[in-house]
Amino acid sequence: MSKGIVLLAAGGTGGHVFPAEALAHTLKARGYSVHLVTDSRAERYAGKFPADEVHVVPSATIGSKNPISVARSLWKLWVGLRAARRLVAKLKPVAVVGFGGYPTVPPLLASTGLGVPSIIHEQNAVMGRANKALAARVKAIAGGFLPPANGQYSDKTVATGNPVRPAVLAASEIPYTPSQMGETFQLVVFGGSQGAQFFSSAVPAAICLMKDEQRKRIVVTQQARPEDKDSVIASYQKLGVKADVSPFFGDMASRIGEADLVISRSGASTVSELSVIGRPSILVPYPHALDHDQAANAAALSAAGGASVIKQAELSPQKLSSLLSSALSEPDRLSATAAAAKATGKPHAADVLADLVEAIASGQSVQEFKKKNEGVGA
Incomplete structure (x- = not known):
């Protein structure tokens, strides 16, 4: 009853x-x-x-x-x-x-x-x-x-x-094992449940600037708005980068669990899920939020050493390319960031x-x- x-x-x-x-x-x-x-x-x-x-x-x-x-x-x-x-x-x-x-x-x-x-x-x-x-x-x-x-x-x-959600708790059971030199590097990109147009242009442009040997390692899962999906797919095809692009992933929690690195906005649910699962991230707070809540959410995780936070206005393709190149070459640093993120999870x-x-x-x-x-x- x-x-x-x-x-x-x-x-x-x-x-x-x-x-x-x-x-x-x-x-x-x-x-x-x-x-x-x-x-x-x-x-x-x-x-x-x-x-x-x-x-x-x-x-x-x-x-x-x-x-x-x-x-x-x-x-x-x-x-x-x-x-x-x-x-x-x-x-x-x-x-x-x-x-x-x-x-x-x-x-x-x-x-x-x-x-x-x-x-x-x-x-x-x-x-x-x-x-x-x-x-x-x-x-x-x-x-x-x-x-x-x-x-x-x-x-x-x-x-x-x-x-x-239960799917997030299940993903939190997946140990973080960053890819080593020469291995496939799983990059997950999303902008919250409504997508982020900025990432649709910024991430492919950044990957384009990377060295061939690093670019060939990257496999992308990227959430894109319906109106951006085809252009994002075309960008990755031109670069020869394997990518799964969709407006919505029903299994996003498990995809985060398999990620080496996440690039995302910093809504509260996103930051909480990254913390519970324990994955390193580059957080780009939504710059037009009325109360700057995403910046405050990101600051909490960054202060614990669980994420890098970059303002959208400062994240040029060159800057993002440099951050990605460093991530691919420093698996031990990614492991430390993942552990710091998980320590803050609830x-x-x-x-x-x-x-x-x-x-x-x-x-x-x-x-x-x-x-x-x-x-x-x-």
């Missing part, structure tokens, strides 16, 4: 959906029924998300200064809030957990308004706009990279880490977050939870 329904709300990008998916697996294993509230963008992840039911609730972000656009967004939010209130009243969840992104706003406003124990999980080192708007209303704030001393919300913040974050959800659902305060779980989230 189910212990009750836990309603998870997440924006429809991998950075929000993946940690929600990890928590869903853990809660299901503990006997809870899990429902997901999201938007239509999450359809690509639905096949692997262990939800008993998925609900799409209208929502919108207010990013425009155009009065007509603002009015439309407010109306959509109002419609979404009414739908979310009906959904929460019908399901009677024991707890609601939001993972950021504007689709979480209606269900969390509804749950807090109806008195349902509610939590938000912030993946990044800097709180996003949706979570900022909800922070004062919820019982607890769980953080991936948030400091426990979280300003005015320190008393209800728990540093749980970012939950990672493979049990989903369990800690599930413990917090159960505690808040039972009426415990965050302070009581911390007292009973000394050393957790402090």
Whole structure:
């Protein structure tokens, strides 16, 4: 018999959906029924998300200064809030957990308004706009990279880490054995769940500048946006480099597990997965993020010696080519970087977050939870 329904709300990008998916697996294993509230963008992840039911609730972000656009967004939010209130009243969840992104706003406003124990999980080192708007209303704030001393919300913040999916935990069991001189070098390139156009031109251009004997060793797995895919494939074919290029890889965790080196953006889920799996990386934070959250996430891993961080504006093809050449010729350094990354990983974050959800659902305060779980989230 189910212990009750836990309603998870997440924006429809991998950075929000993946940690929600990890928590869903853990809660299901503990006997809870899990429902997901999201938007239509999450359809690509639905096949692997262990939800008993998925609900799409209208929502919108207010990013425009155009009065007509603002009015439309407010109306959509109002419609979404009414739908979310009906959904929460019908399901009677024991707890609601939001993972950021504007689709979480209606269900969390509804749950807090109806008195349902509610939590938000912030993946990044800097709180996003949706979570900022909800922070004062919820019982607890769980953080991936948030400091426990979280300003005015320190008393209800728990540093749980970012939950990672079972596929990531499986990949973490693969030992890191960097390729030696003359052996195939597996390079994995991705820009988060939505891709990164910058890498579509920068990485092939950098590999083009490498010496023939190094270039022949490289095998590339690269995520590219649909509109860039054909040109990226053509670039690698011209160079004679073996490459698997796709807009989305359902088995990205295992591909990271097989990688010698990863080049990627530094979203919270990406950094957390690289840490748990333990792979060296070159991180290029997305330069246009409103809160510079990717730079803060990357800095945490870099400070531990688990990654190199380069600003996009400073990463010329020549610079990237030099970094790749050094990586191919220094396997011992890659091993040390991989070990440093793995030392920062939090493979049990989903369990800690599930413990917090159960505690808040039972009426415990965050302070009581911390007292009973000394050393957790402090």
